[in-house]
Amino acid sequence: MTETFDLDEFQMELLSLEGKGYHCSQILFLLALRGMGRENPDLIRSMGGVALGLGHSNGTCGALLGGVCLLGLYGGKGVDGEREHPAFRMMVRRLTEWFREEMATPEGSILCGDILNVSGRTRCGLMVRSVWIQVLELLEENGIDPLDGRPLPE
Numbered sequence: 771m772t773e774t775f776d777l778d779e780f781q782m783e784l785l786s787l788e789g790k791g792y793h794c795s796q797i798l799f800l801l802a803l804r805g806m807g808r809e810n811p812d813l814i815r816s817m818g819g820v821a822l823g824l825g826h827s828n829g830t831c832g833a834l835l836g837g838v839c840l841l842g843l844y845g846g847k848g849v850d851g852e853r854e855h856p857a858f859r860m861m862v863r864r865l866t867e868w869f870r871e872e873m874a875t876p877e878g879s880i881l882c883g884d885i886l887n888v889s890g891r892t893r894c895g896l897m898v899r900s901v902w903i904q905v906l907e908l909l910e911e912n913g914i915d916p917l918d919g920r921p922l923p924e
Contacts, residue, residue, distance in 0.1 A: 784895050793821030794898050795836030801902060802840055806919040823882025831882045833894070834869045837901040838862050844914050852920075857912040868904055873897050 787797045795817040803810055819825055820835040829835075841862055845855035855861075874880050875888045885893065909916050 780899065781895070784898060788895065793818055794831070794833040794894055794901075795820045795839065797898055798833070798836040798840050798902060798905075799843070802843060802916065802919070805917050808919070828881050828883035831869075831873070831880050831885055831897065833897040833901045834866065834873070834880060836898075837865050837869070837905050840905050841865060841908065844909055844916065844919060845912075848920065855912065855914065861908040861912060864908060865901070865904055869901070873900065 783801075784797060787800060792800060792814075796814050799810075799814055799817050803813070817836060817839065820839065821832040823829040823832065824835070841858065845858035845861060847854045870878070870880060873885075875884050877884070879885065885897075906916055
C-alpha cells in the first residue's frame, strides 16, 4: 500500500526553497525577511556559512544555528546605542535546550553529520519547520512581533 500525505502551503514553500539550493539556515532567514517585507542577499549568503554543520565540517546542525542567529536578528544588538532584548540570551538557551531534547540523534548528538547519518536529509525539512515554529513561539512569548522585526538603522 502506498502512503499518501498532503503538503500544506508552508511545507511546499520549504521544499521550493530547498529545491532552489538554499540550506536550512538560509531558509529560516528567507522566511523571516519575507515576513518583514525585506530582502538582504548578503545576509542570506552569510547564513550559508553555518549550513551543513558549519560549512560542511560536521559541526552543530545548521537548522539550530540558523534558529539561534534568527533570534539574534530579532533580539540581538545591531547598532551603536542599541541593546539586546532582555530575553535574548534566555531565548537562545531555551531553543538550544529544546533542540537537544527534540531533534538530537538517539545518542544525543546535534552535529549535522551525525543527524544525517541517522536520518539522511529526510529529517531536515521537519527540523527547519520545527525550529521556525519554536523561534516564533519564543518571540511571541517575549513580546516580539516577527513581522515587524527591529527597525532598520537610518
